[in-house]
Every structure is written in C-alpha cells, then in structure tokens.
Amino acid sequence: MGRFRVGVFDVDGTLVGAESWTYFHKALGTWSEARRYAELYRRGRITYHEWAQLDAGLWRGIPVSLLEELAEEVPLMPGAVETFKSLRAAGVELVLLSCGLDVMVRRVAKELGVGIYVANQLVADEEGRLTGQAVVNVSLDGKLPILKRLLAGMSAGPEACFAVGDDESMIPIFRAVGLGIAFNPRGPEVAEAAHVVVEGPDLRGILPYVLG
Numbered sequence: 001m002g003r004f005r006v007g008v009f010d011v012d013g014t015l016v017g018a019e020s021w022t023y024f025h026k027a028l029g030t031w032s033e034a035r036r037y038a039e040l041y042r043r044g045r046i047t048y049h050e051w052a053q054l055d056a057g058l059w060r061g062i063p064v065s066l067l068e069e070l071a072e073e074v075p076l077m078p079g080a081v082e083t084f085k086s087l088r089a090a091g092v093e094l095v096l097l098s099c100g101l102d103v104m105v106r107r108v109a110k111e112l113g114v115g116i117y118v119a120n121q122l123v124a125d126e127e128g129r130l131t132g133q134a135v136v137n138v139s140l141d142g143k144l145p146i147l148k149r150l151l152a153g154m155s156a157g158p159e160a161c162f163a164v165g166d167d168e169s170m171i172p173i174f175r176a177v178g179l180g181i182a183f184n185p186r187g188p189e190v191a192e193a194a195h196v197v198v199e200g201p202d203l204r205g206i207l208p209y210v211l212g
Helices: 020-028 031-042 048-057 064-072 080-089 102-112 143-153 168-176 188-193 203-211
Strands: 006-009 093-101 116-124 130-135 161-165 179-183 196-198
Touching: 006 143, 020 031, 020 064, 020 093, 020 102, 031 048, 048 116, 048 130, 064 102, 064 116, 080 093, 080 102, 080 203, 093 102, 093 143, 102 116, 116 143, 143 161, 143 168, 161 168, 161 203, 168 179, 168 188, 179 188, 179 203, 196 203
Parallel strands: 006 093, 006 161, 093 116, 161 179, 179 196
Antiparallel strands: 116 130
C-alpha cells in the first residue's frame, strides 16, 4: 500500500475532454439559450440551483436514451484506462466527483470500473423522458463537504487522499488533501492551489506523483 488510499477525480475536462452541460447543449441545439443562463449565473443574478433548473428545463421531453448515446460518443482522456488500472493495482480506492451530469459521469464510471461517483442528476419520467428538472448534488463550491463525507465512510483522512482536476471547483479540495494535482488547469488560480501541475494530453502523467 502506497501513501494514498483514495484518489478523487473530476470528470469534465479531466477524464473526458468535454464539459458535459455545454456538450449536450451544443449537440441538442439549445446552446444559445443556455449561454444566457450561464451569463446570469456568472453575474450573480441567479443561484447555481436556479441556473441548473433553467438549464435542465431546455431539455424537457427529450429521451434520456438520446443523452446516453451522445455521452458514449465522447472519448475518454488518453491514458485514463491505463491510469485507473495502475491505481487500482496499487490498492487505491477511486472516486469520481463532478459538477457535470450523471448521464456522462455514469458512463465514465462504468468504463473505468469505478463504483463511487457523485454528480448532478437530470430527472426523467416513467417513460424515460426528461422532466426539465435537475437534482443538484454537487454545486461549483460544494465538492469539499461531499468528499469529507465520502472519506469518513472509507475511514480515510484527507492526507491519505490525492485529487485530480482542472477547474476552480477543485480548489478547496486541493487545499485539503495530501496531494492536489491540477491536470491541464483552466486558470492560474487552479494551478496555484494545487501541489503539482501536470500539462499534456495523457492522464498517465499524474502517476509518478501519486505512485512515486
């Protein structure tokens, strides 16, 4: 057993190249309206929860199966499969924690063999069509409390955990865990909050820092 018992990964931009909300909007033709809502949120005119409901409302009536098909078309980050295989072999318990959508995160978790993941949910009716409602499980500033709960359930402290991600939602986590890795960080604040910055097209670049 190495230094780390748990590894937590962001999904959008880290394990897949796409940002799930944006990707689905562009694929489903709802991006121009979605951009307006995103701008309102950025300006502080609406809360994250209000933004998620407005955003999900644009997909009312669409079959979940269509989103599942679209999610399958997004390739995993190069080296993701091999990275997770190596980490599992080293005895690391793996967790996905995403502000993205469960339809994307579920597919990534399945492909990488990860049993523990938390993401935002789109609500569907009994016929498998989206109701236009979202369940916000992970807000942009809400990842750390969730991680603490998950770690408590595993009887692991933050120092026994490493975290990998690319955006500002990971900053509080980077500051709390034993090793924070900014993988192709989206901004200087993300890079500064991390212990290590890994740039490049292949996720295997993180392994020397994690496995030594």
